[in-house]
Amino acid sequence: MTPDTMAPPPAAILRFDRLVKAYEPGKPVLDGITLDITRPGIVAIIGPSGTGKSTLIRCVNRLTDPTGGRILLEGEDITTVRGSNLRRVRRRIGMVFQEYNLVERLSVIENVLSGRLGYMPFFKVLLRRYSDEDIARAFELLEAVGLDPAFANRRASQLSGGQRQRVGIARAIMQNPSLVLADEPTSSLDPRTSVEIMELMVEIGRKRDIPILINMHDVGLARRYADRIIGMDRGKVVFDGPPEDITADHLNRIYGGEGWQ
Amino acid sequence: MSRPALHRQAFPPNRGKQAILSALIVYLVYAVLALDVSMARIVTGIGNAAHFFDRMFPPNTDPSKLALIWDGMKQSLQIAILSTVVGLSLSLPIGLISARNIAPAWLGGPARVLVMICRSFHPLIVAILFVKAVGFGVLAGALALVVATVGFVAKLFAEIVEEISPKQVEAVRATGASTLSVLLIGVLPQVLPRFAGLSAYQLDSNLRNSTIVGIVGGGGIGAMLFTASQRFDYDVVLTIILIIIATIMTLEFVTARIRKILL
Amino acid sequence: MSDIPLSAAPSAAQHWKRHSPLQSALRTGITVVIVAAVVWSLRTIEIIPEFLYDAPAQTMDLFARMWPLDWAFFPTDIFPALIETINIAALGTVLAIVMALPLSFLAARNVTRSPVARWIAQFLFVSSRSVNSLIWALLFVAIFGPGALAGVLSIAFRSIGFVGRLFGEAVEDAHPGPVEALTAAGAGTMSVLVKGYWPQVQPAFWSIVLLRWDINVRESAVLGLVGAGGIGVALDAAISNLYWDQAGLVLLTIFGVVWISEFVTSRVRARII
Missing domain, CATH: 1.20.5 (Single alpha-helices involved in coiled-coils or other helix-helix interfaces)
Incomplete structure (x- = not known):
């Protein structure tokens, strides 16, 4: 927080302030994004591929470093934090990936437990000394995401796509995050499993009372599950509002005429 | 045309x-x-x-000779064990650091040069240098084979590490894990099985070489073999070679079995 | 923060261990064996403390004696020995190929039906690989006297097992389609081998040969230590006479040759594979 702020700022959990990212100078992928995420619930970011949705999400936990502007997490400027401060920021942000990104050769339960890594000193990681509470919580989460505890000692590589994504979600929640990011979490899944995963996300967002930022290209799913939709086109926000406000006109603008249905 | x-x-x-x-x-x-x-x-x-x-046949089976030969062979085995254990413990971190996708260039560059130097000389030449540095005996031979182990294992291990899936690593990084924890949980599980394969291979290779470092004073059976052949005691030479082959084949059989059980 | 009632904690959590009893027994067993082996090895290693304290000084002394290098030694002794080393590596590799090729077809399951023949080929390969090239060199020096001939033969005999086993595996991996087509067309054994297998295994063949040639360059550099010719003879002479300035130059030369050979092989490999 800047010292000249007199009154406490409105309680934005996450704030993008004129955020810019250019992989090549002069060709911004994100072109001055300004957004506030103030309330829990599902925020769906939609738009054609290559429009900067992934980059936006990855800037939040700094898997990608922004070129300009600011990102504030619960009032704290995290745009340039480094080292152990960055790791403390990251452990407050859970992330769910399109291709699950589980450590394939580790067991399911160890993948869930890896959500605690940001809280553990190295020697405990070395000896795999997870605390009893963490282990108990990992098993609870396994159930909460709809996986039988019998899966706990299976290798992640033995699971189906939907099961893996459930493990991925459990890992993110294991971090006890104040915010969850999800980068195309259903794009590698069949329609039925996609719906199951979306419902799981909604349930988790509601139970834990945290915002979940989801990139998706499936407008139908977004309309059905999101509390708020952000439409992006060529690095800019072109729609921001509740799903019922989005019209075919908006969608045509976002998707350049067709292809969104 | x-x-x-x-x-x-x-x-x-x-x-x-x-x-x-x-x-x-x-x-x-x-x-x-x-x-x-x-x-x-x-x-x-x-x-x-x-x-x-x-002169070679029949092989020499004089019990006192056999006892001496066995002593030499035991030394060779010990050289092989020590150099493998020490060499592998060094190769793991050095290999990780040499992988281009893990460490920054200022760290990886020197590590790769070190590995390349280790690879450049035959263990026998390295043994000559160590004999000069630490004197005749097992230690010089073992150190020479440590160098050989690093030269081979660290190089191949670095190549294996360069092929890992970056997505799994990224996910672990996103949890806020420290660099070392990311290596431990995100990287090592992907590469350890192949490291184990390299280790078994290197143990065999070190045993083969531990039978010759004695030629230049690095301990083990090699010294005896060299002297016997210079004295034209070819029956002793044959006995030694047969014992070497038997030991190497036994070890190869055992490591192959262990790999089968573990994988 | 516990959004899920704790009472639902499955009992599995209390008993969770990373490894099953069998796995942890296996791991403990392997650890015990390794530790025991190291302890056994350490107990008999004789470390003379005086030598160890002395080591840094000795090492410095070694490098001090190597400098300046005795360049006059290069044209008279090192260069001819270097050429001989390269010749030994090349001839040894070629001779090994000549002997290993028929054997590897004999060892391949899909070419040779007779298990006895396969077993004989495998046995020859294992014997060849189990004897270090330095030991082969000792034997050939005993028979043919010191010199490059012993070197060529020892390189060749050590390489048979290496080339033969790997090439035999490549032949076993060959696709049966073209072979069956040729056999069906009534081709003789020789033409089946040449037109059916050879085109398929050729890339593997060259990559195996290059790999072994690269190894053989390194090995032929030390054969001279037991009298089998090449640059090792110069090294041996320099060291026995304690002419470290000459020894240093030999080492530098070997370093250069190994470098060049590695560069060449990686280039050639990129071209043909």
Whole structure:
């Protein structure tokens, strides 16, 4: 927080302030994004591929470093934090990936437990000394995401796509995050499993009372599950509002005429 | 230049390849001539061989000799074990650091140079240098094979690490894990099985080499083998070689079995 | 923060261990064996403390004696020995190929039906690989006397097992389609081998040969230590006479040759594979 702020700022959990990212100078992928995420619930970011949705999400936990502007997490400027401060920021942000990104050769339960890594000193990681509470919580989460505890000692590589994504979600929640990011979490899944995963996300967002930022290209799913939709086109926000406000006109603008249905 | 279509061949000759092949043949002919081997020498050689085999058989089975040989072989085994354990513990971090996708260039560059230097010299040459540095004996031989282990294992391990899936690593990084924890949870599980394979191979290789470092004073059975052959005690030479082969084959069998159980 | 009632904690959590009893027994067993082996090895290693304290000084002394290098030694002794080393590596590799090729077809399951023949080929390969090239060199020096001939033969005999085993595996991996087509067309054994197998295994063949040639360059550099010719003879002479300035130059030369050979092989490999 800047010292000249007199009154406490409105309680934005996450704030993008004129955020810019250019992989090549002069060709911004994100072109001055300004957004506030103030309330829990599902925020769906939609738009054609290559429009900067992934980059936006990855800037939040700094898997990608922004070129300009600011990102504030619960009032704290995290745009340039480094080292152990960055790791403390990251452990407050859970992330769910399109291709699950589980450590394939580790067991399911160890993948869930890896959500605690940001809280553990190295020697405990070395000896795999997870605390009893963490282990108990990992098993609870396994159930909460709809996986039988019998899966706990299976290798992640033995699971189906939907099961893996459930493990991925459990890992993110294991971090006890104040915010969850999800980068195309259903794009590698069949329609039925996609719906199951979306419902799981909604349930988790509601139970834990945290915002979940989801990139998706499936407008139908977004309309059905999101509390708020952000439409992006060529690095800019072109729609921001509740799903019922989005019209075919908006969608045509976002998707350049067709292809969104 | 252009050949009439009528004479098209099923397997057209490749001019470049032919040129390289002929150059190779010319070189080989030169190399054979440069060997300067006369017919007479080969005939003498074959005569020698008869004499040689005559002295070689039967192998020497004098119990006191056998006890000495076994002592030497034991030393070779010990050299192999120590150099493998120490060499592998060094190769793991050095290999990780040499992988281009893990460490920054200022760290990886020197590590790769170190590995390259370790690879450049035959263990026997390295053993000569260590004998000068730490004196005759097992220690010099073991250190030489540590260098050989790092040169081989760290290089191949770095290549394995460069092939890992970056997505799994990224996900672990996103949880806020420290760099070392990311290595431990995100990287190592992906590469350890192949590291274990390299280790088994290197143990075999170190045992083979531990039987020769003695030639230059690095301890083990090699010294005895060298002396016996210089003294023309070919029956002892044969016994030693048979014992070496038996030991190496046994070890290879055991490591193959262990790998089968573990994988 | 516990959004899920704790009472639902499955009992599995209390008993969760990373490894099953069998796995942890296996791991403990392997650890015990390794530790025991190291302890056994350490107990008999004789470390003379004086030598160890002395080591840094000795090492410095070694490098001090190597400098300046005795360049006059290069044209008279090192260069001819270097050429001989390269010749030994090349001839040894070629001789090994000549002997290993027929054997590897004999060892391949899909070419040779007779298990006895396969077993004989495998046995020859294992014997060849189990004896270090330095030991082969000792034997050939005993028969043919010191010199490059012993070197060529020892390189060749050590390489047979290496080339033969790997090439035999490549032949076993060959696709049966073209081979069956040729056999069906009534081709003889020789033409089946040449037109059916060879085109398929050729890339593997060259990559195996290059790999072994690269190894053989390194090995032929030390054969001279037991009298089998090449640059090792110069090294041996320099070291026995304690002419470290000459020894240093030999080492530098070997370093250069190994470098060049590695560069060449990686280039050639990129071209043909």
